[in-house]
Amino acid sequence: MLSLIGREVYDHLVYVLACCLVSAITIGVMILTSVSGIVQAAYVSSTILMLVLFVGLCALGAAQMYGDRANRISALLSTLAVTRSRILAARVLVGVLTLLASLIPVLIAALILLSLAALPAAFYPRMIWEVSAAVALTGFACYCIGLEIGWTTSKTWLILGSFLLVALLASLVFAKGPGLEAIAILLLFIAAMLVHTWHKFTSASF
């Protein structure tokens, strides 16, 4: 399993690093705007950068699947002592690790900045939990979109499909707000995407 995870990270290092870089830029912008006292700008810029991060996660998923299909990587891997489910599990695990490595620093930074802003204490726990969960799940859902769309040979469908689905999902979360309903919808969406991707990947011709 470690070899599979290592291969995924090595082959998609650019995407992993890009996501971490966006995360670092987001933290930097949040600190700068907070220090300068323009709270509104902090929200706007952070939201835009989060959208970029979501696109990056989607690109990671798409690159993992598209690269696999185009270079027939699983055709080789699945003749070694691994199963298709394990190949996919390692892939998803790298997506989750990238998501966590990108989002946890942002969330920690946001927490510190919020505590400095001294909002009413009772407001924090639920708001922080809901926003964090919604952001993390949206990021993971975008990654799942990449996995789902990436298993194709058409670059046009890959790009258009990914952008359309990410835009649709992000709009949905923004329209609903980061509450429990949005979290429930995202969880259902992620489950459906993962099951479909798993079914497609394990029954495909390599």
Add this chain to the structure above:
Amino acid sequence: MPDTVVEVRNLVKYFDGRCVLDGVSLAVPRGCIYGLLGRNGSGKTTMIRILLGLEPPTRGQTFVLGEDSMRLSAKAHGRVGYVAEGHHLIQSYKVRRLVGLCKGLSLQWNEELFGHLMEMFRLPMDRKVRELSAGMRAQLNLSLAMAIDPELLILDDPTLGLDTVARRQFLELAIDVIQRQGRTILFSSHILGDVERIADRIGVLVAGKLVVDCTLEQLKSRIRRLRVIFPRQAPEDLYITEIVNQQRQGREMVLTVANWNPQKQAILETFCPESCTDLPMTLEDIFIECTRPASALPQESEV
């Protein structure tokens, strides 16, 4: 440990409505070198891919090392070495990295054998796979497949792209593998001389059907080619069952017959031939006769 390493039961595969495999059944016993023959598009690669679980069958079942191909465990995969037609290696990797990956994903790794093969084939570790020639890729693929000490080695046209020397080396290697206890090889090839040299059981696929499945000796002994000289014009009404091919020219008739026996001999004798000479047949001759479009060769149960 099952005695049958590979089992195919009534395998059917359709691609876009076209039947590629039509009810194929075969069994490869442990320790056997099974040569799968067939013309281009006869379904050899498809069958091998289904065996490895790379392609789902339309109908039927295949078993490798006692496990259903579509549900092969990682452990079973680890006991099977595979050299694919076209050698599907990760092109963007350096040889060293690819070797590291395969090593990391193997149940066992025979470093000594792998080192010996790399040295024998003179494969560079620091070059990218895409920079290697087709022959070198074939050698690398074979070395990787051999290094895991496979119980079953599946080779899909493995000598394609190899020069004569490398082909000879490969064959010697295959023989070396089989000599280790319990090793089994299933391989398809277009080079019939290679198959004849190492295979002890032969399967011939014609348009998705397995028309021959027997040992090489049985195949050679049961299919006979005879040159018959008649006193006058060769008869047109020579009705012997299981004639694979016949050619007439004046007094001479060249007859290829499956399952030659005394009854058939007696029928031929009634035409009072002047002479009847057995013509030696190589595997290539048999293969060509078997794969003729209107081949009258009987089905596998008969041969």
